Amino acid sequence: MQQRQLGRQGPMVSAIGLGAMSFGGIxxxxxxxESHACLDAMWDAGITFIDTANIYGMGVSESVIGRWLASRRVPVTIATKASIVSGPPRRIDNSAAHLRAELDASLKRLGVERVDLFYIHRRNPDEPLAEVIGALRDLEREGKIGGYGLSEISPETLREAHAIHPCLAVQNEYSLWSRQPELGLIQECARLGVAFVAFSPLARGMLGHVPLRLDQVQDGFRGANPRFTEPNFSRNIARIDSFREFCSARGWSVPATALAWVMSRGDHVIPIPGTRRAERLREWLPLPSLSAEDLAAIEAVLPAGFAAGDRYGDHQLQSIERYC
Structure with missing residues (x-):
């Protein structure tokens, strides 16, 4: 497995990570x-970077990973997150007290004394960024985290935060059907030496090995997402079918090709596809080597902005920094 650096000051990790949101039943x-079998397949594939969060199953994902780590004792890089308070009402808390308490609980569930990367899951604009970054810097100096990250933020927030204390990674949604980070964030990460961690690089399953059916995405999360509701869903399936034909003609796996495309966007870009099933994870590899001609052909099949519908519903967009 190819390696990439988790920020200019961070560790080397596998160029593909594993997103563990689905371990929480979402x-x-x-x-x-099933989750442990997936983690075993991850390790066998050479993937050493696991991304989770306190809110994934309200601690379930971290606990599952913690018990796997205790039984396998393998050297992996762990990232987790805090700041979303599920409520009701749902709110964002970036206060030092909240971050510290949630980190301590995450460390206990994971069975470790530190995590390599700790994100604020969303930014609360009402809390001064200098205070938030100061709290994260304190956790780093205490040895509880290797460094901090930011999620779903704008290039301007990254610039301001990085000037206060260097940031290791920014995590935003990025895939063939969600390309907003190309409008400044990926470039700013490269300029500052910050890793760009791309979550949902397989379009929440739409770029998986087998086409999804509408009944499969009525899970409470995707079911409230405009891209997974009709008529958008059928339109998106039809567009992605053309990409499937492109991959099939070359003997490439659809998810492997989608991941190779994300990785082609820069040496600092690290996709973290998610799954809870070992057989799905095995479909990610091997990655095809994409030529300039291949990339141009993919762009013709799935041009920027092809997706019908927004990537989140209005209720999910309230805590996301939108800069375009």
Whole structure:
């Protein structure tokens, strides 16, 4: 597995990570045995970077990973997040007290004394950024985190935060159907030496090995997302079918090709596809080597902005920094 650096001051990690959101049952029921089998397949594939959060299953994802780590004792790089308070009402808390308390709980569930990367899951604009970054810097100096990250933020927030204390990584949604980060954020990360961690690089399953059916995405999360509701869903399936034909003609896996495309956007870009099933993870590899001609052909099949519908519903966009 190719390696990439997690920020200019961070560790080397596998060029593809594993997003562990689905371990918490967010995309359908799962079992700990199924999640552990997926983590075993991850390790066998050479993937050493795991991304989770306190809110994924309200601690379930971290606990599952913690028990796997305790039984396998393998050297992996762990990232987790805090600041979303589920409520009701749902709110964002970036206060030092909240971040510290949630980190301590995450460390306990994971069974570790530190995590390599700790994100604020969303930014609260009502809390001064200097105070938020100062709290994260304190956690780093205490040895509880290797560095901090920011999620779903704008280039301007990154510039301001990085000037206060260097940031290791920014995590935003990025894939063939969600390309807003190309409008400044990926470039700013490269300029500052910050890793860009792309979540949902397989379009929440739309760029998986097998086409999704409408009934499969009525899981409470995707079901409230405009891209997964009709008539948008059928339009998106039809567009992606053309990409499937492109991959099939070359003997390439659809998810592997989609991941290779994300990785082609810069040496600092690290996709973290998510799954809870070992068999799905195995479909990600091997990655095809994409030539300039291949990239141009993919752009013709799935041009920027092809997706019908917004990537989130209005209720989900309230805590996301929108800069375009």
């Amino acid at each position: 995309f359908g029921p799962t079992t700990e045995a």
